[in-house]
Amino acid sequence: MLGRAARRRCPRGLRRGREALLALLALLALAGLASVLRARRGAGAAEPGLRRTQRSGRRDPVLPRPPVPEDALGAHGEAVRLQLQGEELRLQEESVRLHQINIYLSDRISLHRRLPERWNPLCKEKKYNYDELPTTSVVIAFYNEAWSTLLRTVYSVLETSPDTLLEEVILVDDYSDREHLKERLATELAGLPKVRLIRANKREGLVRARLLGASVAKGDVLTFLDCHCECHEGWLEPLLQRCVCGWRGPRQTGVGGRGAGLSALRTCQSPTMAGGLFAVSKKYFEYLGSYDIGMEVWGGENLEFSFRIWQCGGTLEIHPCSHVGHVFPRQAPYSRNKALANSVRAAEVWMDEFKELYYHRNPQARLEPFGDVTERRQLRARLGCKDFKWFLNTVYPELHVPEDRPGFFGMLQNKGLRDYCFDYNPPNEHEITGHQVILYRCHGMGQNQFFEYTSQNEIRYNTHQPEGCVAVVEGTDVLIMHLCENTTPEDQKFILQEDGSLFHVPSKKCVQAERKDLSDSFVPLLRDCTNLDHQKWFFREHIV
The missing domain is CATH 2.80.10.50 (Trefoil (Acidic Fibroblast Growth Factor, subunit A))
Incomplete structure (x- = not known):
């Protein structure tokens, strides 16, 4: 099992559940998207019609990054804070209302900007044997995403991922109805190497949309990204190296590592993950039962998958040398009305008697219809997975387990x-x-x-x-x-x-x-x- 010989836990501050892991990934500077600005177009903002040839060097990125003027808005990932009035302010507020992100500003930031280096300098010195690293398919599911944030994600992957390692980028359109995501998007992507666009025939929700992409993926490793991300140079190699060392479990991007020397470059283990950004061996993903297709839309699937990884013999790690920025919308594009039922499914299958602690704190969950979990319980039995007490004692021993004594x-x-x-x-x-x-x-x-x-x-x-x-x-x-x-x-x-x-x-x-x-x-x-x-x-x- 990967990582047992030199087990290293994430610092406690990085291991406190979903909220901490989300905060961990919110590193990069579309933080400026919550700010206001003047209505002027930054250099290379949308770059319509841009077509570039694929590089021949196997270790070079799939596409070269075009130069961005030093004085362009957010050219190096810095926050942009400008003031607007009148019609400009109204347009900005409307973009936030429509997309839950300040798209008025995003549209004026280059699709090809660089991000500031936030990793340990030793990460830059690390060498990789590219001939031994697996290939990856990057799966990006989206629904009614704004043009600039979606395209910036795609270009970011192509301009930071070595050609020899990136098998493909699979965009899964979860039945979007906005006009810019139809013919215009198909035309834009047709000119990009290694990019595939597949469309769902009906709204599937995040879980099944990702599964749709995974089902056609050709790479050895599945890398799931949200549709409003930006990759730091050197983000991919550390993840894939861990996946080639052992295929039992996903590697999540993020920051971690304290101390001096090479020890700061070691991965740290986390009991759960946010779920928006991670890489996992395709074979292991399938062996483990992929996602629970009984989960609807979005919410709770990250916890269910985290429990399953650990209890069924895998490891979940955060790599300090792999950085991907994530823009947090004010609200998720997917409805959360199924999140409670999804969480109940996870509790019923994986938490054993400890599910009562969850129900005590969420009385409505006990009444929530959650569907048939017989198949998922059979999967757990077939894989010979450990119980939840083992998870608490071994994976998260510092977690205080409530006593919940009757009457108290x-x-x-x-x-x-x-x-x-x-x-x-x-x-x-x-x-x-x-x-x-x-x-x-x-x-x-x-x-x-x-x-x-x-x-x-x-x-x-x-x-x-x-x-x-x-x-x-x-x-x-x-x-x-x-x-x-x-x-x-x-x-x-x-x-x-x-x-x-x-x-x-x-x-x-x-x-x-x-x-x-x-x-x-x-x-x-x-x-x-x-x-x-x-x-x-x-x-x-x-x-x-």
């Missing part, structure tokens, strides 16, 4: 203030600490009202990673959220007593429900302990 998890409800529960909803899901815990009407939907009282006397908010713990800063009476620690700090210690009072150990005060000053809202605060019902609390898993 769910909504933390107040007895005196009927129908009000602990509630925590930070404005930024990536920065969960530092905000006040409030009281809000109990809704029974988990998430921001799900708390767990642990055997370590913590009140954990653990529907996200990293997990938060309720704390009280010394000298105050306000409950705020801190990060949980391996050993419970004094300011996070609460004792839930038999009479329902919630006793804060260092202050020797009790948590009481009170109306917020000059407001109709309510908050939990520390007060001297009494026998008031407003100081009595109990957990409820459901609303009857």
